[in-house]
Amino acid sequence: MLDPARLEELKASSNLPSPRGVALEILRLTQSEQANHLRLVHAIQADPALTGKLIKAANSPLLGMARPVLAVSDAVMLLGISMVRQLVLGFSLVNEHHAGECVGFDYLAYWQDSLLTAVAAHAVAQQMKIANAEETFVLGLLSQVGRLVLASAHPDRYRRLLQEIGTHKPQALTQTETAVFGASHLEIGAALLQDWGFPRKFTLAVGAHEDPERGDLLPHSHEYRIAVVLNLAWEIARLLRAGQDHSQEQLQQHSHALLFHAARVGIDEEPLTMLLTTAVERWKEWAQIFEIQAYAAEPLTFMTPTQPQSAEAPSKPTPIRSLIVDDDSALTQILRRLLVSSQHEVMIAPDGREALEMAIQFQPDIVITDWMMPQMNGLQLTRALRETRAGQNVYILFLTSLDSEERLLEAFDAGVDDYVVKPIAPRALTGRLLAAERNVQQRRALTQDIDEVRRMAQELSVNNRKLQQSALTDPLTGVPNRRYALDRLEQDISLERRRNGALSIIVLDIDYFKRINDLHGHDVGDAVLQHVAGILRAKARLQDSICRIGGEEFLVICPDTRQEDAQRCGERLRSALEAVPYQNQDLCIVVTASFGAVTMTVDMTSSDLMKCADQAVYRAKQQGRNCVVTA
Template structure:
């Protein structure tokens, strides 16, 4: 059954602040891309402030231009390849990945979730290039976020969702979405679709996300775009499942995958090529993002052992189109970085002679018989060097060169003009049009070789320069990451892993200002460890450190998702509770107290009873600054100790007044 989430309920979930949402640079990118007049320079500046996202953006762009263009190496090129909508959605997806690598839902495998989402994204990208169902960059983003509803449920209801997942593992014949609907009156599909619509994804793509787990119920007409999108996402999900499955399940999953591929007219051999391409990129992505992944299956072996083995694998397309062959010497060794040369010549005999000479030198050579075909081929394959005849039908050499130099792709090509005109004025015209060198007709093989060597030197120098730039960019990115890690170390308590006092004051100030602007509640807790000095004095500081770590783990496990706990002193902690009323904060404090009270530690044969005293306070209108709020919470902790320790106290008026 297909469900739709009531808009009122979604707004309530959204208002809670617990739904996964973009932060930092991703939020800035999303806001910028919503503006009609945003400049590429401004967007590039914002993106460059996050070196990790820069790397992922460039990697995603190269996944799209692979085999058709030279690699993307800059943010601006990536923006041109991907476009603003895709960049916006990728920023969102990778922001969620960074912020939700782990969480409090113990039954939810966060690593497997993101590894699977990446596999779906890459499969969507590759399938989009094959089936032309949409922009590959846009479908990459849809695949990355297709399962975001599962992450949202794990974040909103960690304990309950863990039980749902446990039940689904016990009874695999039950559909996860049915169990979710029974537990929460909504499913990951309808919650995810509501989130994607709220983030601005097109309705057609959102419908594909909502329906892809039951594509047979979509009601779309075969061949229509919505039919293709739904089945494309369903097939991408199957590919991801196969990549991550145990070896014992490979054969069964591959048979189901072949059945799904038939709905999109993908023959088994072509499907294998898709899967192998996805698997290669998936392993690279997971390694770069430090995500755990399984070893992908041998798809060719699965095909050979299955019923679909009758169809031979389809060769992966080369940069030149099928209409024109790739010429390369069989004896030529494979170069570390092979140069691409395009010959544009209408004389078939001369074209064959040029191709023969170049292929003997071990170069990769493509050809075009007129200027218009040469322009299309150049934009498609992005050659390093072009040999262009001046006089040709359709479009002569000068028109071709001017058209190329007007494009970003064409400006970097080394162009050698073939001409019978060697008058000074004609050659000056050619150089002004953008020619790098010329060669007179009839052809002189030794002179051609010399001119090509000169061109190759220029191309190699350009490549070395680009590699140097890439190394500098890589070093700058590593330096930025190192600086960020150093900053994290400076703000982190080494013993407990909690943020330290410096971070606590900065974060408290931020939350105070936000609460002041919005009028929403803000509470905090001061936690003192009871009799901790006696543990240190009696058993030594090593035992004290062990007790501190155990208490920190207990506090961490009992905290809500939005709360922030910091170690502000030797045995003192501060908990910041945004958008929390006093009574709710008291309930949270009691949960923390109970978690520590349940701990049992034996040190040097002595059973230690561990407990904490908790003071709770909420921001009030008459409080002048955050110090007043913290002081109220500190007074509560002091009173808790006076009243016998191991209790939660507030000095403010609240229902119940105190808890112990």
């Protein structure tokens, strides 16, 4: 974690990314539990450009509003205070920092990639159902803000660092940043988000999102799951950027890496391709809202590098690639004709140095090399090849007139597989080549077996992840279920006790739900449950977890929350639920709920908390329903 003194030093820079003007006032208004919708609407309306962007954002298909949003007041009510705050923060930063003094920092590419990460994070979170999609959108947008901080606070030094390292090697970049500036862009970004009032679970996720497995996050914790979502979204943005900057071969490497990361979280190739297509389409829409120029991107071509062979035209076996290394041109031509007649692809090099360069590019299966050659002899070539990853599996056949036992042992120690003594006997050479071909075919079969095992393991991982996700999600509402809720509650209790923090929970029970089912049918009852879940997710605070724990019962877990804040949180959810009725054609149902809030004491268990909250809900029902009672 970044040293607070170092953050204050960075904040002293006048160029540090930060909300200003109306955006700063909105951020201050929304950081309090007593945030007033009317005051917030008036603050937004003071900036016409911000007003227009917010209404456009509210009407975006990404946020899925049920009806058109025409006024700021409607946008604030439907989006929720937390989402409005995050969007305003994003709009402000893009507007203030679309250009800067750091010559080596591509500001346009930075915002293009950040917005693509945001949209991809939203899509991934929706598909995986392990994080709030709207929350991950803004986290994706700001996940790389530490790079913007360094470019703004140290433009000359960061320019030199980028010229030396670039941005295509993330691990090298963070290590060099730490060495030069005392902290990486990940640590700086997480600290800045914490300073802006983002919950700790979000700042931890941002700090670890480039490699969640290497961080200190607990597996299956909420912050770890958010980091995994951001990691996959970041990889998607890197893939599409690679389509602009790199060769087809490098692009394929990014595609394979993305497939691997997606498989780890239960998304296989077909849904990933659909996710990419959706992300690109929505990215272009949001680029217009944020006034960022979008580049052309065709993700489907990235994910499908080659077309499968048809049944009528079966694929031919891959030919063996052979490299001949000898300064005797007559001998090389004889060897070449022999290998070509056996359907080999053949390359020729006159000496070891040129052969080494060819081997790195050509990646041969077999190398036939003379011992004595100018520049680099066969023994030196063999040692050099064996030191490379690609050269470790090459079959090396030596041609030599030196048949002493000591020299041959030296060759085998260097990595030679077999040898033929000059002058070459044709039958001996043919026999050695057949042995080499068998070795190559066996290695290829072994590689295929290993790839198949990896593919099966990947499919198993995908299926296990899907089963785990299904086991922890309520299929009707899409929010976590009772099993997840109880596990999460135990984790949060342990965490808050370790850091001497406060924890509250809110249980709510929909009023007169049986009457809704009896009068309108269970289909309407199910739709009402989905309606309630949607409002709770939209209006809850960023750090809260919404779960369905029974028929018409929901649980809100509120970390770092004392009793008075839990009361206000419950009241905000109650009023939001009452203010937005369920509507379907001519049917309009005002839905209310009875809320019970309880704050953890020193000796309370999770069962104690749930029991106290249930009792508070019972008292709320006795007091006339549609109210909040604290235990």
